[in-house]
Amino acid sequence: MKIALLGYGKMGRMIEQIALGRKHEIVLKIDHDNLYDLTLANLQQADVAIEFSTPHTVLGNIKLCMDAGIPVVVGATGWYEKIPEVKNACLEQNAAIIYASNFSVGVNIFFHINKMLAQVMNRFPDYEVQVEEIHHTQKLDAPSGTAITIAEGIIENIPVKEAWVNVLTTDDKDDNDQIKPNQLLIESLRIESVPGTHTVIYGSEVDTIEFKHTAHNRSGFALGAVLAAEWVKDRKGFFTASDLFNFNA
Template sequence: MLKIAIIGYGKMGHQVESVATERGHKIVLTIDNNNLNDLTTENLKMADVAIEFTSPETAYKNVKKCFEAGIPVVCGTTGWNNQLEELIKVAQKGENTFFYASNFSIGVNIFFKITRYASTLIERFGSYSPEITEIHHTQKIDAPSGTAISIANILADELSNYNGWTLKPETSDEKIPIEAIREGTVPGTHIVNFNSEIDSITLKHEAKSRRGFAFGAVMAAEFIHGRKGFFNMDDLLKLD
């Protein structure tokens, strides 16, 4: 049984609470905008691990607070990649424990592997142009999604004609176009399309609810307990 602090008690925080409780863990602290003053070192020390799903503006500060309190932290907040790199480097020194994933869904991580393999085949022919479409609920703050960026990085790794991504309607020959669509309550859909003049190949992952993300985050919390350093879904799922 783990004692868990939930930082960000919104849509994901509530799902994490539900999954963690079902798996026999205890929630000892929940933080949202209404009780920010409770996010103290003393309170964090009551927990074995913190799980953070807040906003791009607040994730850096929250993860750092966990480092300062010596508490392992699992973070899934997207849209703060520049500052994230700094904290990954800090954790890699081995004194803190940090698990980050732009997408905690097991299915999406399988999708990442399939996309990489598809790209290695596409690279042999050179006649296909890649395109990514992501669809999320209208409350999502960042665009494109962290998951779409992860997919673009995989494509750019494998496809020698591309070296990054661009958010549509902007276009550039060397950048993989990402279309970000916001509609209804969609939990997260990602589509990779490889287009040629004669055909197209489409890969698609569609989350049916947020539960898969919460399940992965709780699994990550169980995984990092007792470990030091930086970890991601490759360490947890060992899909290679």
């Protein structure tokens, strides 16, 4: 399989290593130094594109991939408010897109069990729930896309929680006291060299239940993106990681 990498930072390089190890070929690598190489003709040399750029460039890259007629795996976050219009464009053009806040196999298992746990905990209103996420200090967005997906899985299954709110550790700590009963707190911490730790915390007066995923490095994210590329290569439609892993099958 021939792959175009749109975004060639630390994640892009890890994806390249894993893809080559799985006998794929990288035919295009785009970063901020060679944006002039991102053309329809160059994209059409690839069977699939893997997009891990920035919130500022991801939408343009998705559109270019659709115009080139190649499927695209989207791992960049920060564009999710545009999902409805991107989905409509994808379906109108009979294109193929698969996106996820996190393609790691372990994280997607976490997402699935998080929803199941929320269904159980919804029966026990004495437990207050919150999400905590820890990432490296270079991470551009807060909360993380992974934390948002976790929060959405909780809100979907605990109706009293209607929306999430985010508090950074650099914010005024008193902000935590302003969280309303119908809001789900996502607390974000930024610590040097932490690939990503996400914890769901259910606390009551008598005990605390914690459900945690800790990434040791980026390779899990990268492997999942390559698996997604292999899966979407010959498909048409708008997909998420839930379609790829299909835990309910």
